[in-house]
Amino acid sequence: MMSFEVRPLSPVIGAEVVGLDLGGPVDDATFAALRAAWFEAGGLLVFKEQSLAPQAQVEFSRRFGDLEVHVAKRYLLPGHPEIYRVSTKKDAQGKAVGNPESGRYWHSDLSYLEPPAMASLLYALEVPPMGGDTLFANMAAAYDALSPPIRTMLSSMTAVHDYAHVLRLFSHGVRAHVGPGTLPSVRHPVVRPHQETGRATLYVNPGFTTHIEGLARHESDAVLNMLFEHAVRPEFVYRHRWSVGDAVLWDNRSTMHHAVHDFYGTGGVRHMHRTTIMGTAQ
Ligand SMILES: [Fe+2]
Helix, strand or coil: CCCCEEEECCCCCCEEEECCCCCCCCCHHHHHHHHHHHHHCCCEEEECCCCCCHHHHHHHHHCCCCECCCCCHHHEECCEEEEEEEECCECCCCCECCECCCCCCCECCCCCCCCCEEEEEEEEEECCCCCCCEEEEEHHHHHHCCCHHHHHHHHCCEEEECCHHHHHHCCCCCCCCCCCCCCCCEEEECEEECCCCCCEEECCCCCCEEEECCCCHHHHHHHHHHHHHHHCCHHHEEEECCCCCCEEEEECCCEEEEECCCCCCCCCCCEEEEEEEECCCC
């Protein structure tokens, strides 16, 4: 077993892991300790000063489960379809090499699939001199802070998630990667027990959750807006300032995230490789 140090980044979400090279061998005992630290940190770990070749990122990510090949095919890394490029870089023809608009709204990756994504690992190859941070919210802590009558009300509710939702919401900025109706909508309980910790977790997000089943539209909007506002209160959120070499691992079952697109027009470039670990049925 290799030793590493865990330094909390906030009281509620996030920890930095110091002393572990993700590109090198990680034995089973160390990997188990890492997973435990991940859950302890609310589902968010930061590894700094990493040097992760695409194949090494794919191999480390595979330790958690099968990898997703994203629906937006043109942003996949040639030769490594498991790597989805999140990037503001352009190729020689002036075409974007990765998704430049990725995630500038609160969401949980692939909540529009059944089962949704387990985790994502985002590795920074280039970062702007300023801006381009990512915010992460702890959805289990947000759930715990709700009053008991609200928790009871939510416990019987099911929400609908749809990839096209965000395209409708942000149609000025987010291009349709897939045609409407390409992906059918899916249903998830509003409160999902975490598969590994058993902890009750809010599982709705502004990016992909369209409505709560059985409610009138105005009721559904009111409940969802209340939950979205509540979940991203500052005390549930950690804001990550990226450095080149950062690898950030988040649990999509218990967190939401939001990319801050404040660096456009500053000349800064943000170029990252994401792997996404598929979830398993609840
Ligand atoms: Fe995302």
